[in-house]
Amino acid sequence: MAAGHTAARMLRSARRRVAAFLHAPSPDKHPAVVAPVSTVDPDLVPLLTELGVCLLDAGQASNEVEDALSVVASAHGDNEVRAFVVPTGVLVQVDDPGGVSTHYASSTGRAFSLDQVGALDQLVRAVVTGAIELAEARRRLARLRTAPPRFGPALGVLGHTLLTVGFGLCLRPSLGAVSGLAILGALTGLARVLVPKTSALATALPVLASFVVAVLSTAVLGPWLGVDPVILITPALVTFLPGAALTTATIELTHNQVVSGASRLVYGLAQLLLLAFGVVAAAVVVATPAPIAPVPFGPWVAYVGVALVSGGFVLYLSxxxxxxxxxSLTLYSAFVAQAVGSVVLSPQLSGFLGGLVLIVVSRLIARLPSGPPRLVTALPGFWLLVPGAMGFIGVTEIATTGAQAVSQLIDMVLALFSISLGILTGTGLSNEASSLRHTWQRRTQRP
Structure with a gap:
């Protein structure tokens, strides 16, 4: 009996071993690999690419966009995010435990209105401080990009008219030129409002606008009002002039952003050539009148022009x-500084003081509780310094009067780099002042 029980136990033990062997994993099979868990928030990288594109459309330089994206990524605990920014798009690369992933978004090319720029700055601050979640930030950013301008088409045309008259007054024209500037400013503003920015006609609009403005100024308004056509042509086309693009290009070049700076510089020069082509075509169609030397306004009229430019920017750029x-405070500060610089330094280098004061004042205003963001006040200042207008006036004089205005084109290059140097100096001084202030606050808060 005992031998039978022993045999039964041995048989059951053998069955268990055989069953365990049959159900054991095969030696040639690999164990399941557990995918590493990503440490990057799934909304962070899409937000960075979308945010970078919006900052480009808002008019920021490529180096400033890269700095802003780096601050956002660092604020959310990830230092493995790299961004490469060019004027046409944003490339973001992320190091995940599972490998490297790359994300790209292209720029729309449509400039933001100033109210969109202000809302974008507030959104960036909220993301950096953690006031909103990344998913909610993406939803707000999508709404911001499609938001309509604050003012409608009628006020936009009125704003463009004020801009034209204001910039014309800064050139100290005669009394008769004011009505011509208002007419041309209204016509050009109406064309800018009615032509969709995404249509094929928008590409040819600079040439068509410069041709029509030059024909009207040379054949109709100039002889009728007794004013020099050049005084009428440039202010009417001020919103087509690439002053901000050329200034941003030189800033990028001085920050070693060669690709972005060179491409933006070529774009700005191409815009100047398109406008000049329309003027040249008008000079072929219409006979150039004899030069007119009217009695201009006094120097005081330029300050009235700055006031009109301020109101025009508010309406036209919403x-x-x-x-x-x-x-108004920023524009007057930059304008007065540029006027002082033309006396102390030279007209070509006066932009240094203008750009320096522009950045310092705009940054100080942004620190105030009721002050708008820096870009809202700084972007109009780029147009007021108008380095693009200097080059366009030179090309216009060559096309209409045959004047050898090469020196004016050289002055434009000098003005570009003097403005950029002033902006860089003002930015450096502002950053140093902020660092000293933070250091002083930390020391005073210590027990």
């Missing part, structure tokens, strides 16, 4: 509520 006094 500035945020309450920003008119701050935009």
């Amino acid at each position: 500035a945020p509520k309450g920003s008119l006094p701050w935009i």
Whole structure:
């Protein structure tokens, strides 16, 4: 009996071993690999690419966009995000435990209105401080990109008219030129409002606008009002002039952003050539009148022009509520500094003081509780310094009067780099002042 029980136990043990062997994994099979868990928030990289594109459309330089994206990524605990920014798009690369992933978004090429720029700056601050979640930030960013301008088409045309008259007054024209500037400013503003920015006609609009403005100025308004056509042509085309693009290009070049700076510089020069082509075509069609030397206004009229330019920017670019006094303060500060620089330094180097004061004042205003963001006040200042206008006036004089205005084109290059140097100096001084202030606050807060 005992031998039978022993045999039964041995048989059961053998069955268990055989069963365990049959159900064991085969030696040639690999164990399941557990995918590493990503440490990057799934909304971070899409937000960075979308945010970078919006910052480009808002008019920021490539180096400033890269710095902003780096701050956002660092604020959310990830230092393995790299961004490469060019004027046409943003490339973001992320190091995940599972490998390297790359994300790209292309720029729309449509410039933001000033109220969109203000809302974008507030959104970036909220993301950096963690006031909103990344998913909510993406939803707000999508709404911001499609938001309509604050003012409608009628006020946009009025704003463009004020801009034209204001910039014309800064050139100290005669009394008769004011009505011509208003007519041309309204016509050009109407064309800018009616032609969709995404249509094929928008590409040819600079040439068509410069041709029509030059024909009207040379054949109709100039002889009728007794004014020099050049005084009428340039202010009417001021919103087509690439002053901001050329200034941003030189800033990028001085920051070693060669690809972005060179491409933006070529774009700005191409815009100047398109405008000049329309003027040359008008000079072929219409006979150039004899030069007119009217009696200009006094120097005081330029300050009236700056006031009109401020109001025109608010209406045409749909500035945020309450920003008119701050935009006026910034423009007047830059304009006065540039006027002082033309006396102390030279007209070609006066942009250094203008650019320096422009950046310092705009940054100080942005620190105030009721002050608008820096870009809202600084972007109009880029147009007021108008380095693009200097080059366009030179090309216009060559086309209409045959004047050898090569020196004016050289002055434009000098003005570009003097403005950029002033902006860089003002930015450096502002950053150093902020660092000293933070250091002082930390020391005073220590027990």
